[in-house]
Amino acid sequence: MTTRHTSDDSGAAGSGAGGAVDPAVRAELSRLRDSIDNIDAAVVHMLAERFKCTQQVGHLKANHQLPPADPARESRQIARLRELAGNAKLDPAFAEKFLNFIIAEVIRHHESIADNTGNTGDADNIGNTGDSAR
Ligand SMILES: C=C(O[C@@H]1C=C(C(=O)O)C=C[C@H]1O)C(=O)O
Numbered sequence: 038m039t040t041r042h043t044s045d046d047s048g049a050a051g052s053g054a055g056g057a058v059d060p061a062v063r064a065e066l067s068r069l070r071d072s073i074d075n076i077d078a079a080v081v082h083m084l085a086e087r088f089k090c091t092q093q094v095g096h097l098k099a100n101h102q103l104p105p106a107d108p109a110r111e112s113r114q115i116a117r118l119r120e121l122a123g124n125a126k127l128d129p130a131f132a133e134k135f136l137n138f139i140i141a142e143v144i145r146h147h148e149s150i151a152d153n154t155g156n157t158g159d160a161d162n163i164g165n166t167g168d169s170a171r
Pocket residue numbers: 091094105106107108110111114139140143144147
């Protein structure tokens with residue numbers, strides 16, 4: 038059985054086989070973790086802003102009988118993000134997975150907005166008032 042080594046702010050990091058932590062290692066770890074915390078906060082704030090926009094898109098689509106998902110737009114975004122990722126030395130496959138994860142959540146929101154607006158997003162439904170006499 039393998040042992041999973043962990044470290045926390047109480048400071049096992051850099052202590053080798055359980056000895057005292059090198060203060061320089063502790064300081065470096067702490068500096069890096071401060072940056073990670075700032076980046077995570079920025080990611081959360083940026084995602085919150087993105088979802089504010091996509092919610093508005095969801096209402097616009099529901100009010101104008103547009104479908105929740107737009108696969109052509111998604112393909113363009115994925116191609117663009119993969120290119121940006123490659124240039125930034127981030128794995129393009131990871132960037133694509135991450136974007137797909139977010140988009141899936143956005144589409145779920147759009148479907149629920151459409152349901153609550155009485156629009157299924159089905160193209161056949163454009164102009165359908167709910168009156169079954171066709
Ligand atoms: C936000 C939109 O709706 C969906 C979500 C997307 C996204 O989160 O980027 C992109 C395309 C759509 O499938 C949109 O059409 O722009």
